[in-house]
Amino acid sequence: MSYAGDVTPAEAWEALSDDPAAVLVDVRTSAEWSYVGLPDLRTLGKDVVLVEWQTYPTGAVNADFVAELSAAGVDEQAPVYFLCRSGVRSVAAAEAATAAGWSRSHNVSEGFEGPHNGEQHRTVSGWKVAGLPWVQG
Template sequence: MSYAGDVTPTEAWSALEEDPRAVLVDVRTHAEWSYVGLPDLRSLGRDVVRIEWQRYPDGRLNAHFVDDLAAAGIEPDQRVYFLCRSGVRSIAAAEAATAGGWAQSYNVSEGFEGPHDPERHRTVSGWKVAGLPWVQG
C-alpha cells in the first residue's frame, strides 16, 4: 500500500472529531458537490476541502492536485482523509498526496455514496448511509 491506509466513513469522522488538525478532502467533481451533496463538518468547526481529482466534464486528471493541497493550506504533517463517491478516486488521491510528502494520507474506503446495491442504487454503505452529517448542494 502506497498511502497510510483505508478507513471507513465512521472511522474518518471519529478521527476528525479527535484531531482538530485532521482534514477531509473531497476529491469528487464540482457537479457531484453541487448535485449529490457534501459531508457537513460544521459541528466540528471546519469545512471540507474540495479539490477535484478529475476535472468535470471531461474526466481529465487534475495535474495540479498536489499543488492544490498545499494551496489549501494543508501541511505535510497533518492527517488527511480523502473521500470520493465510492472509494476509488480517493485511493489515487491518497497515493499522489503520499508521494507529494503527505505521509498521513488515508482513503475513506466506502466514499460518500458507497457501491451499488443489486438494483444499482447507492444504498449499501458510504458517508450518507452511515448517517454522518451531510448537506445537499
C-alpha cells in the same frame, strides 16, 4: 499500499472529531459537490477541503491536484482523509498526496455514496448511509 491506509466513514468522522489537525479532502467533481451533496463538518468547526482528482466535465486527472492541495492550506504533517463517491478515486488521491509528502494520507474506503446495490442504487454503505452529517444544494 502506498498511503497510510483505508478507514470507514465512521472512522474518518471519529478521527476528524478527535484530532483538531485532521482534514477531510473531498476529491469528487464540482458537479458532484453541487448536485449530490457534501459532508458537513460544521459541528466540528471545520470545512471540507474541495480539490477535484478528476476534472469536470472531461474526467481528466487534475494535473494540478498536488498544487491545489497545497494552495488549500492542507498541512503535510496533518492526518488527511480523502473521500470520493465510492472509494476509488480517493485511493489515487491518497497515493499521489503520499508521494508528494503528505505521509498521513488515508482513503475513506466506502466514499460518500458507496457501491451500487443489486438495483444499481448507492444505498449499501458510505458516508451518507452511515448517517454522518451532510448537506445538499
